[in-house]
Amino acid sequence: METIVDAQNLRKTYRRSDGPDIEAVKGVDLSIRRGEIFSLLGPNGAGKTTTISMISGLVSPTEGDAVIGGHSITKQPMAAKRLMGFVPQEIALYPELSARQNLLFFGRMYGLGGRKLSRRVDDLLAFLELHERRNDRIDTFSGGMKRRVNIAAGLLHKPQLIYMDEPTVGIDPQSRRRILDTVKQLRDEDGMTVLYTTHLMEEAQELSDRVGIMDHGEIIAMGTHAELTQQVGEEDRLEFTVSGGVADGAPARIQREVAGVTRVLYDAPEQAGAESVEPAAARLTVFARHGRTALPPIIQVLDSAGLVIQSVAVREPDLEAVFLALTGRELRD
Amino acid sequence: MRPILTIVLNDLRIFLSQRGNLVGLLVIPVLLTVVIGWSLGQFVGGGQARLRVDLIDLDATGMSARLIDELRATNGALVLCPLDNDADDYCSLDGEALDLNRAIERARAGGTEALIVVPAGYAAALENFQRASIDYYSMSDPLQPDAVLQSLEAVLQRVNGASMTAGVAGALLDNVTTGLDLPAFDESVRKEFLGALYRNAEQKLIEMPAPVSFETGEEEAGGDASDNGFNQSAPGMGSLYVMFTVLGGMAVLLRERRQWTLQRLMALPLSRAQILGSKIVVYFVLGMIQYMIVFAVGGVAGMDFGDDPLALLAVMAAFVLCITALTFALAPWIRSEGQARGFVLLLSLSLAPLGGAWWPLEIVPDFMRTLGHLSPVAWAMDGFQDLIWYSGGFGDVLPEIGVLLAAAAVLFVVGVRGFRYG
Numbered sequence A: 001m002e003t004i005v006d007a008q009n010l011r012k013t014y015r016r017s018d019g020p021d022i023e024a025v026k027g028v029d030l031s032i033r034r035g036e037i038f039s040l041l042g043p044n045g046a047g048k049t050t051t052i053s054m055i056s057g058l059v060s061p062t063e064g065d066a067v068i069g070g071h072s073i074t075k076q077p078m079a080a081k082r083l084m085g086f087v088p089q090e091i092a093l094y095p096e097l098s099a100r101q102n103l104l105f106f107g108r109m110y111g112l113g114g115r116k117l118s119r120r121v122d123d124l125l126a127f128l129e130l131h132e133r134r135n136d137r138i139d140t141f142s143g144g145m146k147r148r149v150n151i152a153a154g155l156l157h158k159p160q161l162i163y164m165d166e167p168t169v170g171i172d173p174q175s176r177r178r179i180l181d182t183v184k185q186l187r188d189e190d191g192m193t194v195l196y197t198t199h200l201m202e203e204a205q206e207l208s209d210r211v212g213i214m215d216h217g218e219i220i221a222m223g224t225h226a227e228l229t230q231q232v233g234e235e236d237r238l239e240f241t242v243s244g245g246v247a248d249g250a251p252a253r254i255q256r257e258v259a260g261v262t263r264v265l266y267d268a269p270e271q272a273g274a275e276s277v278e279p280a281a282a283r284l285t286v287f288a289r290h291g292r293t294a295l296p297p298i299i300q301v302l303d304s305a306g307l308v309i310q311s312v313a314v315r316e317p318d319l320e321a322v323f324l325a326l327t328g329r330e331l332r333d
Numbered sequence B: 001m002r003p004i005l006t007i008v009l010n011d012l013r014i015f016l017s018q019r020g021n022l023v024g025l026l027v028i029p030v031l032l033t034v035v036i037g038w039s040l041g042q043f044v045g046g047g048q049a050r051l052r053v054d055l056i057d058l059d060a061t062g063m064s065a066r067l068i069d070e071l072r073a074t075n076g077a078l079v080l081c082p083l084d085n086d087a088d089d090y091c092s093l094d095g096e097a098l099d100l101n102r103a104i105e106r107a108r109a110g111g112t113e114a115l116i117v118v119p120a121g122y123a124a125a126l127e128n129f130q131r132a133s134i135d136y137y138s139m140s141d142p143l144q145p146d147a148v149l150q151s152l153e154a155v156l157q158r159v160n161g162a163s164m165t166a167g168v169a170g171a172l173l174d175n176v177t178t179g180l181d182l183p184a185f186d187e188s189v190r191k192e193f194l195g196a197l198y199r200n201a202e203q204k205l206i207e208m209p210a211p212v213s214f215e216t217g218e219e220e221a222g223g224d225a226s227d228n229g230f231n232q233s234a235p236g237m238g239s240l241y242v243m244f245t246v247l248g249g250m251a252v253l254l255r256e257r258r259q260w261t262l263q264r265l266m267a268l269p270l271s272r273a274q275i276l277g278s279k280i281v282v283y284f285v286l287g288m289i290q291y292m293i294v295f296a297v298g299g300v301a302g303m304d305f306g307d308d309p310l311a312l313l314a315v316m317a318a319f320v321l322c323i324t325a326l327t328f329a330l331a332p333w334i335r336s337e338g339q340a341r342g343f344v345l346l347l348s349l350s351l352a353p354l355g356g357a358w359w360p361l362e363i364v365p366d367f368m369r370t371l372g373h374l375s376p377v378a379w380a381m382d383g384f385q386d387l388i389w390y391s392g393g394f395g396d397v398l399p400e401i402g403v404l405l406a407a408a409a410v411l412f413v414v415g416v417r418g419f420r421y422g
């Protein structure tokens, strides 16, 4: 399949006068194929925005280069930028203008005009259910409505390639659903290539053809969902929340006595403050080859250790597990 | 070119749709121009400056009449009472005669600026080449310049100077004739010779520029511009508010970066030069709009635009360009929008008075005038003055335009060099 974005050894170091330099991105290689949705998944500060900023020409890389549709973003930025649309993580709209005026302006900047542009703007506003508010100023919009206009502004010229940097941050589930559907529709109906960033595992999992997992400025794993989960094996993940004293020896006993268990992670209960009413809860994560069959014996062990189980969840291999396996940390924190 | 135009129109629309900006662009400058225009107009006398001066001629000779004529010619603002009283009785004589006592009383009571008395024997003294004295009464503060007294002294210097010259020549002549034992001159020849010398000297002194000039007074006779306060207030307030408006552009890149529209623009197929260029055009246009608004107010109030509207426009454009260049030379050094606001106030409120936006630089001490020309406002005001007060043309303001454009060029280079993206 044809490659539309090919980034080699992208590196960005922010120099600071009052402290150590920040290595925001430390040598990222990335190749995105035409027509796919590629997600960069990573926690806050992983370097997702910095990576997108370099391959969209907003920030010049300290080292490395990216080729967009055959044009180097550092050497032929104009030609490269013509191919792409951009939905920044922040709302990038003129607050004093109406939704419609904003879209008309950015449409004109992409060389559109006349009735064609005005039709396109109205279509997008209707599609994003903003038709009624089209003539209201952006600064009177709710966060979710601004997000939708922000997305529309990147789609006006129907680019071959669109970058969407955390486009669902801070909006309700209904709007999020709509945005995710929109993204899939862009790929399936318009054949667009989408580079999508998120810190939400579910979004990356649902949308992407391929995912790159980022942490501390590096891509630590990349591939399809199946390829990535294979890396952590066929293990299920059992998550327990338990309370009632110290789990003395329980994790070790589970590992020893329960068949199929490969690893047990134990998060000590958070220090409950004096004002806290609820008993302190500890988190226990058990990796097991056959989660469902391992569940009853584990519960027995916990019971006999005098622990009260507050909740149990059995998760099949997912990106969360991959991240956990690779970093020892959870994505959500 | 089209993207630049699109950005410019969009930015102007945003700027002009802001109520706060309209207050700064329209309401306050218009109010200030009107208030200052009116008060300056009051100050200058709302038409003609006139000084009521009583003059009593006890000599009543041709010579004293000449003195009075010269006095009138030297300062057109003087109304010599009762000689020059008008139909409205400007002299407030109420139809009564003006004798010496009444005139002294009037001067003491402040009813007149001064009283001038030409004593009897004035002409005789002059003709005998003696110093002729004039009596002068005034209640004005001896430490303040007195326009009437200065006019009178200028005239007397001329008249006495001529008389003294002839007197000295006559004495010299007598000395020479006696010293060399020559036969004495025939009296009529001698008188004719010295008379000619007197007239000659007087002519020379008249041709020489008077030591004190009262040009404003003379120009008023020609219906000149200085009588309308808006001729000072419109260019002055216009220039001040051009600075407020245009320098505000220092923060535009910061603001657009904060609201991420700059990043969106940068993700477009646009060069950095195009983005910077369009912002420069926006603030240049806003500056010109600002001048137009304030000068329109001046126009309604009857100010004079001089004889060369194109040259006037050129001075405005050169000044606005210079301030725009200053704005974008400073922009890269600004770290926050609050800091920018501080800078705008500091620069506008120091460069404006320094450059004569509030009051004409003519009235400040020499060194302040020189210092004032560090401010671009001074060059613009010089240009406006040449065009509006002295009805100059393009050629007269070329130096001012040249200085402003040169400063603009230097500042633009600084600005473009300093323009960085984060």
Ligand SMILES: Nc1ncnc2c1ncn2[C@@H]1O[C@H](COP(=O)(O)OP(=O)(O)OP(=O)(O)O)[C@@H](O)[C@H]1O
Binding pocket: A014, A022, A023, A024, A042, A043, A044, A045, A046, A047, A048, A049, A050, A051, A089, A199, B422
């Ligand atoms: N302009 C900058 N100057 C200095 N440091 C920066 C700058 N921009 C980003 N960083 C640093 O680079 C690192 C990566 O930031 P980046 O915004 O790329 O992360 P991210 O993955 O997009 O995070 P998030 O999910 O919170 O958006 C962070 O440590 C951040 O503080």
Ligand SMILES: [Mg+2]
Binding pocket: A048, A049, A050, A089, A165, A166
């Ligand atoms: Mg980010």
